[in-house]
Amino acid sequence: MDDYVGFYWTLPINWAGFRRLPPDAEAAAARSRTIRYQLHRVRRFVADTSGRLVKEIVFIEVSPDRGTQAVIGALEEARALCGARQASLVYVDFAEAFHWRRHPHLNAYLQKYEMAPVGLSPDPITIDGCRFDPVEHFEKSRERHKRKTQGFRQAALEELLALAALHRGAPGDYQAISEALNNKAVRTPTGRLWTPETVRKTLKRRGVAFGDVVPEPV
Numbered sequence: 001m002d003d004y005v006g007f008y009w010t011l012p013i014n015w016a017g018f019r020r021l022p023p024d025a026e027a028a029a030a031r032s033r034t035i036r037y038q039l040h041r042v043r044r045f046v047a048d049t050s051g052r053l054v055k056e057i058v059f060i061e062v063s064p065d066r067g068t069q070a071v072i073g074a075l076e077e078a079r080a081l082c083g084a085r086q087a088s089l090v091y092v093d094f095a096e097a098f099h100w101r102r103h104p105h106l107n108a109y110l111q112k113y114e115m116a117p118v119g120l121s122p123d124p125i126t127i128d129g130c131r132f133d134p135v136e137h138f139e140k141s142r143e144r145h146k147r148k149t150q151g152f153r154q155a156a157l158e159e160l161l162a163l164a165a166l167h168r169g170a171p172g173d174y175q176a177i178s179e180a181l182n183n184k185a186v187r188t189p190t191g192r193l194w195t196p197e198t199v200r201k202t203l204k205r206r207g208v209a210f211g212d213v214v215p216e217p218v
Contacts, residue, residue, distance in 0.1 A: 003087035004046050004118070005078050006056040008038040009071065009103075012064050014191030015148050025056035032060075037134055038092045040127050045090060045120055055081050067103035075109045082115065093119035094134065152187065157206070159186045160199065164208055174199045 010032050012019045021028040021035065029036035035058060046053045059074040061067060078089055089110075095102045096119070110117055124133035163180055167173040174196035181187075181194040188194055188202075 002049065002051040003054045003085050004042075004051050004090045005081050005085070005087050006039070006042040006046075006053055007059070007074070007078055007089055007091040007117075008035050008042070008056065009059040009061065009074070009091075009106075010034040011061050013145065014064050015145075015152050015187070017191070019060070021058055021060045023058060025058055028058040033132070033137065034134075036127065037125070037132050037137070041092050041120055041123070041125060042090050044125065045118070054085050054087055057081075067105055069105050071103065071106050072109060075106065079113055079115060089115055089117035091117060091119060092122050092134075094122050094138075096121045152191065156181075156186055156188060157202075159184065160202060161206070161208060164203055 006025070008025065008028070010021075018032075021031060025035075025039055029039045039056065042056075043053060045051075055078075057074055057078050059071055062070045081087065082089055093102070094100065109115075122134045124131055124135075126132070159181060160177070163177045167177065177199045178194040178196050181199075186194075188198060192198075
């Protein structure tokens with residue numbers, strides 16, 4: 001009987017406040033459909049091969065649009081388990097279907113330590129009587145993300161520019177504006193808290209000086 005360690009990961013959605021996942025695979029799958037799909041896909045593969053799933057590791061990235069080095073900590077845990085149990089790492093390789101570049105740090109780590117993982121193709125499967133197609137899921141998610149981000153961007157700019165028009169550029173104004181935005185629960189276009197530096201950079205990109213007439217947001 002072959003032993004496997006399942007590895008499931010996803011990206012955060014800052015505008016929705018989705019930045020953390022519980023370490024327990026079942027609990028994480030209850031919060032993320034992407035994790036839920038990977039969990040079922042891997043478990044079915046292991047069952048079909050009469051193998052044994054000795055551990056499931058869940059990881060959520062820190063960036064909403066790219067793979068980062070933050071994944072290395074989770075991979076260290078996975079490599080240690082694979083070595084101790086003589087197990088193979090198994091995960092869903094989404095790049096096979098979408099022609100996306102693979103997670104650069106995940107891929108480099110696996111090659112560096114010659115882990116020879118089992119990369120499963122992201123085939124549609126039925127979960128609890130409902131068909132789940134990851135291609136359709138990610139396409140819908142991208143469109144929803146685009147609409148939400150555009151809405152957040154416009155709302156954030158309107159608030160920022162209105163506040164900037166009330167200030168004269170005195171010391172501490174960037175701090176005052178960032179605090180005012182955060183107190184009003186207005187987040188940056190990526191869903192994060194404002195900082196004085198974020199305010200400064202955003203106004204600079206817009207070409208807005210303190211006290212300017214507020215232009216129409218675009």
